[in-house]
Amino acid sequence: MKGTRIAVAGVHGHGATHVRDAGQYGDLVAVADPRPPDGVDVPVYPSLGELLAATEVDVVVISTPIQTHVPLAEMAMRAGADVLLEKPPTASMAEFDHLSRVIEETGRACQVGFQAQASAATLQLAQLLAGGVLGEIRGISATGKWLRKAGYFDRAPWAGRRTLNGVAVVDGAVTNPLAHSTAAALLLDGSTGVDDIRSVETDLFRANDIESDDTSTVRITTARGTSILIAVTLCAAEHADPAVIVHGSEGRAVLNYTTDTLELPDGRQTLGRGNLLQNLIAHRADAAVPLYCSFAATGGFTRVVEAIRLADEPAVIPEACVRWQGEGAERHPIVRDVEKWIDRASDELALFRELGAPWV
Numbered sequence: 205m206k207g208t209r210i211a212v213a214g215v216h217g218h219g220a221t222h223v224r225d226a227g228q229y230g231d232l233v234a235v236a237d238p239r240p241p242d243g244v245d246v247p248v249y250p251s252l253g254e255l256l257a258a259t260e261v262d263v264v265v266i267s268t269p270i271q272t273h274v275p276l277a278e279m280a281m282r283a284g285a286d287v288l289l290e291k292p293p294t295a296s297m298a299e300f301d302h303l304s305r306v307i308e309e310t311g312r313a314c315q316v317g318f319q320a321q322a323s324a325a326t327l328q329l330a331q332l333l334a335g336g337v338l339g340e341i342r343g344i345s346a347t348g349k350w351l352r353k354a355g356y357f358d359r360a361p362w363a364g365r366r367t368l369n370g371v372a373v374v375d376g377a378v379t380n381p382l383a384h385s386t387a388a389a390l391l392l393d394g395s396t397g398v399d400d401i402r403s404v405e406t407d408l409f410r411a412n413d414i415e416s417d418d419t420s421t422v423r424i425t426t427a428r429g430t431s432i433l434i435a436v437t438l439c440a441a442e443h444a445d446p447a448v449i450v451h452g453s454e455g456r457a458v459l460n461y462t463t464d465t466l467e468l469p470d471g472r473q474t475l476g477r478g479n480l481l482q483n484l485i486a487h488r489a490d491a492a493v494p495l496y497c498s499f500a501a502t503g504g505f506t507r508v509v510e511a512i513r514l515a516d517e518p519a520v521i522p523e524a525c526v527r528w529q530g531e532g533a534e535r536h537p538i539v540r541d542v543e544k545w546i547d548r549a550s551d552e553l554a555l556f557r558e559l560g561a562p563w564v
């Protein structure tokens with residue numbers, strides 16, 4: 205809705221999309237970034253604190269490094285703004301509890317940047333599953349076969365870190381680049397809340413010279429008894445669209461949330477997608493409009509983040525299982541046959557260690 209005064213914190217990287225959206229769905233009034241951007245025709249502040257002291261703002265979009273999310277979101281809410289907070293919203297359960305209290309105290313709205321949850325493909329599949337269309341659900345799996353190069357991890361000091369200066373970051377394959385997979389799988393199971401998770405088993409590896417995992421399986425058992433198996437890598441031979449697969453007694457459904465495509469036993473369709481900022485603005489105008497992804501609806505996801513934060517360091521994948529390609533910023537590892545082991549993990553709802561993958 206034009207007239208909504210929007211500020212964006214963190215304008216490089218993914219933040220550029222938010223700057224564009226802010227101008228499209230409301231009025232971009234200012235941006236905050238310690239690294240000033242070129243070509244932005246609104247006031248630029250080096251910090252969100254200085255921006256809020258100088259500017260009246262209705263909505264703050266936060267697209268900054270993970271470890272800055274909670275202090276910036278709290279600052280924005282205490283200044284009276286509603287917030288669109290990028291995913292993963294927090295790096296620990298303690299941070300999640302803290303921000304939940306701030307939301308309750310201030311009464312502000314907080315939408316989290318899981319845009320796959322605004323996809324009509326995700327929402328339609330969730331509705332079909334709730335109606336029992338695939339029969340009894342044997343499990344849900346998510347596969348992610350991505351390729352990330354050295355330049356990705358070198359772009360910022362927090363990239364690929366478990367902690368930075370003693371503060372939790374948890375920037376691993378499961379919790380950040382492929383986080384939408386876990387969040388979407390939990391949504392499909394109707395298990396987004398903090399109390400909807402029974403257990404999380406982690407099986408974390410890395411081929412890159414980073415702290416975090418880049419090749420992992422994680423099994424979540426939800427309170428309703430569903431097994432959700434996440435099998436992802438950033439070390440694939442080539443980049444493939446991530447998929448969330450529902451294994452039912454009456455057939456399979458495959459959701460490609462990056463293309464809004466849904467494949468059901470009776471055919472394949474591509475649907476539309478809502479916008480998280482537009483939805484937050486509509487929710488401000490009418491509280492009866494539900495958020496696509498409220499902060500509370502990331503509690504289950506944060507239980508997974510917490511399990512990964514507390515897990516042992518990822519095991520290094522032996523060089524014999526890795527092929528390196530490219531030079532400089534283009535250099536990247538390819539874990540041999542990782543696609544095959546991800547597909548097996550997904551089909552059997554099993555961890556790499558249970559399957560005996562060669563790097564285990």
Ligand SMILES: NC(=O)c1ccc[n+]([C@@H]2O[C@H](COP(=O)([O-])OP(=O)(O)OC[C@H]3O[C@@H](n4cnc5c(N)ncnc54)[C@H](O)[C@@H]3O)[C@@H](O)[C@H]2O)c1
Nearest residue numbers: 213214215216217218219236237239267268290291317360
């Ligand atoms: N929803 C998605 O699909 C998606 C995709 C990519 C990234 N993200 C998320 O967006 C966030 C940013 O990711 P990125 O890859 O663009 O990171 P980045 O490190 O490349 O860019 C972050 C930006 O924030 C700025 N910044 C750092 N500290 C700041 C502070 N205190 N105040 C204001 N600005 C600050 C940096 O200068 C930079 O411009 C992360 O939470 C990431 O997980 C989400």
